Amino acid sequence: MYVRCAACPLRVRPAFVQKSDEEVALIEAWKSDHLRLPAGAEFIRPEQTDAELFTLFSGWAFRYKELIDGRRQILNFALPGDLIGLQSSMFGKSLYGAVALTDIELCLLPRRKLGNLFERYPELGYEVTWLGARSESLVDENLLSAGRRGAAERIAALVAGLYKRAETLGLVEDGALELPLTQQHIADALGLSLVHTNKTLARLRAQKLFSISEGRLVVHNLRGVSRFAQHFEDDLAPRPMI
Amino acid sequence: MYVRCAACPLRVRPAFVQKSDEEVALIEAWKSDHLRLPAGAEFIRPEQTDAELFTLFSGWAFRYKELIDGRRQILNFALPGDLIGLQSSMFGKSLYGAVALTDIELCLLPRRKLGNLFERYPELGYEVTWLGARSESLVDENLLSAGRRGAAERIAALVAGLYKRAETLGLVEDGALELPLTQQHIADALGLSLVHTNKTLARLRAQKLFSISEGRLVVHNLRGVSRFAQHFEDDLAPRPMI
DNA sequence: CGCACTATTGATGTATTTCAAGCCAAGTGG
DNA sequence: CCACTTGGCTTGAAATACATCAATAGTGCG
Structure with a gap:
């Protein structure tokens, strides 16, 4: 049930920038696995030092932080196409957790290849940055909500x-x-x-x-x-x- | 009073990764201006379509969003060395404002060169992404505060x-x-x-x-x-x- | 059947907002 | 030099939004 990027039904939707076959092949080379997880699965844990980078392929998920006394704050929800784990990948330690809301499928993008990716395929590096900025914009909006x-x-x-x-x-x-x-x-x-x-x-x-x-x-x-x-x-x- | 990156008193502090002369020269080539603004100056306006990318060189600043009825939420504070304006630069429209808390100095990093930068100096592209991720982590923490x-x-x-x-x-x-x-x-x-x-x-x-x-x-x-x-x-x- | 999870509702308590007023220091124009 | 304003800080009282406590009910599931 592996989904190849070349045959990805998600990326052809109008929400996404359409890519050349060449670009898709690059992404496919980066993608190392296609995971299926049940609802409730926590695929990034707070403090985890080896958290990976994922694209959510299907289903819903969320990122959260919590205080030691148990109070929990969901930071943002992720929908298909969203990148999850960029902070964790870059810092070498996750400051948040990520949990599946539904049964989900994840494309695994090994973080150890992230630096290499920037070197070899700067266009992709730029897009990773773009997605990171978008993620921040979602949190910004949620902070406006919670605060005001x-x-x-x-x-x-x-x-x-x-x-x-x-x-x-x-x-x-x-x-x-x-x-x-x-x-x-x-x-x-x-x-x-x-x-x-x-x-x-x-x-x-x-x-x-x-x-x-x-x-x-x-x-x-x-x-x-x-x-x-x-x-x-x-x-x-x-x-x-x- | 232009500050050259090669003579930057900020980047030599232990808080920062120390760079080779070559890398510093690359950044210096990117930097197009050194601005001084008085406390209270708004250097990114909400909705602004041509907002630039800045490194805060001295002083304090903040990013904010507001509702149309005037309620305002500060998203995060920026201290020297922080990058401000990455979202705005990438989306072509700013979803927030940025204001100087004190008199400040800003290094102007023209956003039109951002794509080119990723192409030519992927290492720098990676660091831009890192700083973007760090910025999100600050907002994450503030959301935890406001929410819980x-x-x-x-x-x-x-x-x-x-x-x-x-x-x-x-x-x-x-x-x-x-x-x-x-x-x-x-x-x-x-x-x-x-x-x-x-x-x-x-x-x-x-x-x-x-x-x-x-x-x-x-x-x-x-x-x-x-x-x-x-x-x-x-x-x-x-x-x-x- | 019993258990866990989710939604619901009423009563009560509390954290936070709003309203209102006053104070002080610094700046400004006469 | 004074009158006046302005911005920031402080305080008390009243109003309200939200949290907590407690109980019930429906649903799916082993």
């Missing part, structure tokens, strides 16, 4: 952001998408308690801008959600995929 | 983080350093109100772990601060400087 938005606005901003990203990837059908998040995940991503998240979700559901239930997100009025959340950033696309 | 730490813990975590960074740079003398932040900046960085920040600072001052007053931060007990804040990350050093 109220609970309902935070949830709306999360919905708007995820919806826009899913749409770019073609995961939206009839204004709806699979959302493999429990309310606990939402709470952990937004810096809220589980109970307050639940109550705020109920209130938002009553407003009919969107609703989350049974693992699905239905957005009835994206404009309304965006306005309420003051979330106006479009997803960055087309973007490189490695 | 209480007000006093947030302030302590900010103090611990800034102190450790300043120490790495040799800015600490007798446990104290110049801290050019108003309480409003601290509030904006931590997602707190000004009033609550002020009261929490007073309470922390009474605990004598550290104190902030008259533009100086004095840390009496770094261990105690770190333990209270549950902040255990050391500053990443030595690190590249470009």
